[in-house]
Amino acid sequence: MPGFPDDMPFFDEPSAPPARPASGHAPSGIAARAMAARQASAPDYLAGLNPEQRLAVETTEGPVLVLAGAGTGKTRVLTTRIAHILATGRAFPSQILAVTFTNKAAREMKQRVGMLVGEAIEGMPWLGTFHSIGVKMLRRHAELAGLKSGFTILDTDDVVRLIKQLIQAEGLDDKRWPARQFAMMIDGWKNKGLGPSEIPEGDARSFANGKGRQLYQAYQDRLRTLNACDFGDLLCHPIRIFRAYPDVLKEYHRRFKYILVDEYQDTNTAQYMWLRLLAQRPEAAPPSPQGGGKGRARSNRRKHLLRRRRRPVDLWLARRRGRQHPALRQGFPGRDHHPAGAQLPLHRPYPRRGFPPHRPQ
Numbered sequence: 028m029p030g031f032p033d034d035m036p037f038f039d040e041p042s043a044p045p046a047r048p049a050s051g052h053a054p055s056g057i058a059a060r061a062m063a064a065r066q067a068s069a070p071d072y073l074a075g076l077n078p079e080q081r082l083a084v085e086t087t088e089g090p091v092l093v094l095a096g097a098g099t100g101k102t103r104v105l106t107t108r109i110a111h112i113l114a115t116g117r118a119f120p121s122q123i124l125a126v127t128f129t130n131k132a133a134r135e136m137k138q139r140v141g142m143l144v145g146e147a148i149e150g151m152p153w154l155g156t157f158h159s160i161g162v163k164m165l166r167r168h169a170e171l172a173g174l175k176s177g178f179t180i181l182d183t184d185d186v187v188r189l190i191k192q193l194i195q196a197e198g199l200d201d202k203r204w205p206a207r208q209f210a211m212m213i214d215g216w217k218n219k220g221l222g223p224s225e226i227p228e229g230d231a232r233s234f235a236n237g238k239g240r241q242l243y244q245a246y247q248d249r250l251r252t253l254n255a256c257d258f259g260d261l262l263c264h265p266i267r268i269f270r271a272y273p274d275v276l277k278e279y280h281r282r283f284k285y286i287l288v289d290e291y292q293d294t295n296t297a298q299y300m301w302l303r304l305l306a307q308r309p310e311a312a313p314p315s316p317q318g319g320g321k322g323r324a325r326s327n328r329r330k331h332l333l334r335r336r337r338r339p340v341d342l343w344l345a346r347r348r349g350r351q352h353p354a355l356r357q358g359f360p361g362r363d364h365h366p367a368g369a370q371l372p373l374h375r376p377y378p379r380r381g382f383p384p385h386r387p388q
């Protein structure tokens with residue numbers, strides 16, 4: 028996709044309809060005891076982990092952040108943790124939301140979890156990229172975004188063509204105001220979760236003789252008329268739906284008992300807002316597109332309460348490297364918009380790729 032960043036979201040819609048999520052609750056009674064007994068006798072999946080990895084896998088209650096270098100076994104923690112959650116009966120496969128960035132990473136994650144849990148992987152409809160999960164959610168609630176469930180998803184070239192038409196319809200010179208440039212601007216706004224009414228005045232004025240906002244609005248209106256959306260909408264529409272329809276969000280709060288995120292340091296603002304809405308309890312304030320404001324003014328006590336109200340278990344896996352998530356740069360626990368609330372004490376680095384496994388002493 029020329030002119031677009033390499034980490035342009037990818038999504039991969041399954042052709043089969045999503046598996047029906049198991050209703051309600053984790054297994055209890057005989058089923059739970061049988062699963063627990065099975066796990067007590069043969070937790071094979073834990074065997075190859077070093078002590079820090081094992082700690083992260085077995086710490087299933089409360090938010091957990093795994094921060095470690097490249098190739099040191101973070102994804103392995105995530106996949107093994109899913110296996111552990113399933114094997115110990117803490118959740119059904121359909122009650123786990125596991126997200127990553129690219130199709131390749133999602134396929135790899137699926138493969139690795141599949142090796143650990145076998146057929147149960149087929150019951151994990153909520154394992155995938157931000158965008159594959161976003162599109163699944165949007166199809167279920169399309170009418171709340173003014174779309175029909177069979178909406179089409181435009182690729183970059185379609186978007187550029189559509190914008191060019193709109194620029195020409197405004198009587199503007201599309202050589203002076205290139206459609207591709209405006210497509211990138213829209214993509215940038217959507218990555219920040221900003222709709223036409225929310226973009227900064229300076230941005231709005233910088234394109235098409237000050238008609239940036241109007242053009243953005245016209246673009247969104249045209250998408251709706253075409254029953255279509257772009258990549259950015261796959262997260263922006265659900266974010267708006269979650270905010271406007273608390274009952275819809277509540278449904279996902281009830282559904283997801285565990286949320287796991289790989290490569291968390293790469294989340295953009297929209298992905299972060301989407302995750303936070305899904306992860307936090309309804310009592311907490313929704314995140315603003317600016318990511319600060321009110322939130323920053325909260326007292327320490329309020330922050331503490333917010334952290335305690337979040338989902339019982341969140342796992343965020345982030346690389347320790349130069350380009351980090353802004354919240355991670357602040358140290359941890361970080362600014363009040365940081366979704367994770369605790370850090371595992373990782374005193375020793377994991378073995379590097381190719382090293383012999385570090386065995387628990």
Ligand SMILES: Nc1ncnc2c1ncn2[C@@H]1O[C@H](COP(=O)(O)OP(=O)(O)OP(=O)(O)O)[C@@H](O)[C@H]1O
Binds near residue numbers: 100104382
């Ligand atoms: N404790 C361990 N013992 C032996 N091998 C391990 C251990 N942990 C991870 N590995 C292996 O190290 C390799 C890298 O692991 P993994 O992909 O989980 O790392 P990562 O931190 O997620 O990497 P990246 O930073 O590229 O995302 C894999 O082949 C994995 O099987």
Ligand SMILES: [Mg+2]
Binds near residue numbers: 101103289
């Ligand atoms: Mg990884």
